[in-house]
Amino acid sequence: MAFPWLRLIDAAFGMSDIARRVAGGREAPPAPPATATGAGGALEARLAGVVVAALKEAFDRDTRRLELEREQIEAERARAEQALRLELRRQTGERELGRLRLVAAIAVVSWLATLFFSRELLQGGVAARAALGGGWILLLGALGAAFTAQSSIAALINADGDLSSGRAGVAAPWLIVAGLAVIGLAVLVGAR
Numbered sequence: 001m002a003f004p005w006l007r008l009i010d011a012a013f014g015m016s017d018i019a020r021r022v023a024g025g026r027e028a029p030p031a032p033p034a035t036a037t038g039a040g041g042a043l044e045a046r047l048a049g050v051v052v053a054a055l056k057e058a059f060d061r062d063t064r065r066l067e068l069e070r071e072q073i074e075a076e077r078a079r080a081e082q083a084l085r086l087e088l089r090r091q092t093g094e095r096e097l098g099r100l101r102l103v104a105a106i107a108v109v110s111w112l113a114t115l116f117f118s119r120e121l122l123q124g125g126v127a128a129r130a131a132l133g134g135g136w137i138l139l140l141g142a143l144g145a146a147f148t149a150q151s152s153i154a155a156l157i158n159a160d161g162d163l164s165s166g167r168a169g170v171a172a173p174w175l176i177v178a179g180l181a182v183i184g185l186a187v188l189v190g191a192r
Helices: 005-024 039-116 126-158 166-190
Strands: none
Touching: 039 126, 039 166, 126 166
């Protein structure tokens, strides 16, 4: 920080005025005010320029710091949004995998249940056996479609594709329904 020379000089003049008053009792004419045209004015102008330059540098530094902080906040926000998108994508994939596993379990349980009760149908006519075989084929097709859809969803969870199970995932529940309907038809035909 610059030394306040002008204040020091002004204080010295003020002390000399006080000393004259006390010693002589006469009053000295007032000192003219300092102007910017003299030697003191040039120094003062230089000091003002230095102060202005320092303030400008401080403001520029603060502006750069604020811009850097804004960029960092924006980058953190973008990372958080990306992490949220990935988490939502993972959850969506897990839900779809759970649904497809349930469809596969229903297909297996339905096929095994009809397998235990197929003895009466196998002793029936040709139509009952054909319907039972068709129902089993549809149930096993549903199981295969569910497994195919599961593998495609598992591959898409890490990729950027759409997380739908595709045609196989849509067809699997309908194949179960069709298979159980055909087996029910076999039961009706075999009961005659």
